[in-house]
Amino acid sequence: MDLVARLTAELGDVVTIDPVRLEAVRTDKSGFLSASAPLALVEASSVDHVQTTLRLANEAGVGVVPRGTGTGLAAGAVGDAGVIVLSVAKMNQIIEIDPANELAVVEPGVINADLDAALEPYGLWYAPDPASKAISSIGGNIATNAGGLLCAKYGVTREAVLGLKVVLADGRLLTTGHRTVKGVTGYDLTALFVGSEGTLGVVVEATVRVLPRPAGDVVTVGAFFPQIRQAAAASSAVVAARLRPAVMELLDGQALEAIRAYLGDEVIHSAMGHASGDGFLLVQFDESPAPETVLHAVELIEQAGGQTRVSTDAATGEQLLSIRRAFHPALAARGEVLIEDVSVPRSRLADAFDAIAEISARYGVRIPTVAHAGDGNLHPNFVVDGGAVTPVVQQAADALFRVALALGGTLTGEHGVGILKRHHLIDELGPDSYALQRQVKTVFDPRGILNPGKVFEIIE
Numbered sequence: 001m002d003l004v005a006r007l008t009a010e011l012g013d014v015v016t017i018d019p020v021r022l023e024a025v026r027t028d029k030s031g032f033l034s035a036s037a038p039l040a041l042v043e044a045s046s047v048d049h050v051q052t053t054l055r056l057a058n059e060a061g062v063g064v065v066p067r068g069t070g071t072g073l074a075a076g077a078v079g080d081a082g083v084i085v086l087s088v089a090k091m092n093q094i095i096e097i098d099p100a101n102e103l104a105v106v107e108p109g110v111i112n113a114d115l116d117a118a119l120e121p122y123g124l125w126y127a128p129d130p131a132s133k134a135i136s137s138i139g140g141n142i143a144t145n146a147g148g149l150l151c152a153k154y155g156v157t158r159e160a161v162l163g164l165k166v167v168l169a170d171g172r173l174l175t176t177g178h179r180t181v182k183g184v185t186g187y188d189l190t191a192l193f194v195g196s197e198g199t200l201g202v203v204v205e206a207t208v209r210v211l212p213r214p215a216g217d218v219v220t221v222g223a224f225f226p227q228i229r230q231a232a233a234a235s236s237a238v239v240a241a242r243l244r245p246a247v248m249e250l251l252d253g254q255a256l257e258a259i260r261a262y263l264g265d266e267v268i269h270s271a272m273g274h275a276s277g278d279g280f281l282l283v284q285f286d287e288s289p290a291p292e293t294v295l296h297a298v299e300l301i302e303q304a305g306g307q308t309r310v311s312t313d314a315a316t317g318e319q320l321l322s323i324r325r326a327f328h329p330a331l332a333a334r335g336e337v338l339i340e341d342v343s344v345p346r347s348r349l350a351d352a353f354d355a356i357a358e359i360s361a362r363y364g365v366r367i368p369t370v371a372h373a374g375d376g377n378l379h380p381n382f383v384v385d386g387g388a389v390t391p392v393v394q395q396a397a398d399a400l401f402r403v404a405l406a407l408g409g410t411l412t413g414e415h416g417v418g419i420l421k422r423h424h425l426i427d428e429l430g431p432d433s434y435a436l437q438r439q440v441k442t443v444f445d446p447r448g449i450l451n452p453g454k455v456f457e458i459i460e
């Protein structure tokens with residue numbers, strides 16, 4: 001009996017080979033499309049379903065691709081020929097909210113924004129806030145160690161995860177971490193699993209740290225600059241002054257042009273008056289910042305050449321934020337984009353924007369870019385004419401990766417390696433670290449069935 005037949009015999013209609021369903025899991029939000037459909041899709045709704053799938057697949061030596069809601073941007077959860085796609089999207093229960101200990105226990109399919117909404121009546125919130133929080137799952141966020149607009153102040157996913165339940169490649173259930181504020185017993189396997197992109201095990205439960213909702217007023221500063229380099233220099237100055245805003249975002253000229261076309265000039269004028277430019281910096285302080293903190297930020301921004309507008313009320317602050325939030329919808333309205341993700345030291349942001357402009361000109365590819373300036377994470381978006389990533393676009397992306405490393409940065413700040421960056425992994429890690437990390441995977445997954453071909457190249 002082949003694997004699909006064995007899975008069906010034990011799991012019933014949890015297993016599907018419907019061609020339409022299999023076609024859907026060949027891709028994710030990256031736009032990457034695998035060469036062919038997987039063998040089957042298992043839509044797990046219990047830990048037992050996950051354990052059975054991995055136990056049988058491991059016995060058969062067949063690869064298993066864990067998948068959440070499919071919002072990944074590095075092709076880390078796409079199914080291909082000869083593998084089983086294991087979806088945990090239906091494992092979407094909030095098991096526990098513990099206000100006294102400021103934690104929650106959730107299944108991996110819980111949507112990030114849904115957890116935040118469930119916490120609101122308790123005066124709590126879940127801090128990691130990727131742009132996809134309305135559609136991405138906690139399990140997927142854990143797989144890539146997702147960040148977001150607020151992570152410079154409140155941290156990324158790894159800092160919010162206290163403990164995990166993980167099904168290993170052979171079907172065993174492993175519990176890691178703790179429910180306490182402190183805990184240093186043994187190796188920190190919880191931290192190892194966060195960001196491992198489904199290559200070490202399948203997360204089936206997470207205990208996460210939650211925080212009191214920020215109280216007090218919010219102050220938002222928007223600023224246009226003649227050039228994006230000036231805006232980036234201003235953001236670096238704010239960081240160097242240790243002012244600690246909750247949000248600090250940069251938009252370059254190509255991004256602003258797309259946003260203007262999408263929102264209309266009147267929306268921009270309503271938020272920023274008649275100020276304009278080729279660079280935009282958004283800085284937001286929460287928890288009733290001291291007036292001198294805001295004044296210092298405004299001084300630094302204006303010294304760098306910015307035309308500022310300061311909002312002290314929620315409505316006008318939301319207008320300023322709407323400019324940043326319109327970035328991805330504005331690009332989506334124009335067609336396909338390859339959304340990239342690199343990070344550099346915050347003091348090198350201006351150099352990174354210069355390099356992106358040079359790459360755009362050299363390859364003749366439009367690359368509108370947004371950056372989480374508070375942590376140095378840039379998202380250059382390569383505009384794909386004709387709906388497919390061409391060799392020229394890929395060459396431009398490869399040039400971006402080389403620049404990020406040359407500036408002392410990293411290939412990915414929050415999207416993960418997946419398939420799209422695996423050929424550059426050794427360039428950042430070096431041969432010794434690369435070899436050690438492959439050995440770590442072998443400890444957890446001796447037969448190499450977990451998310452084969454993701455993060456690491458397959459060795460035949």
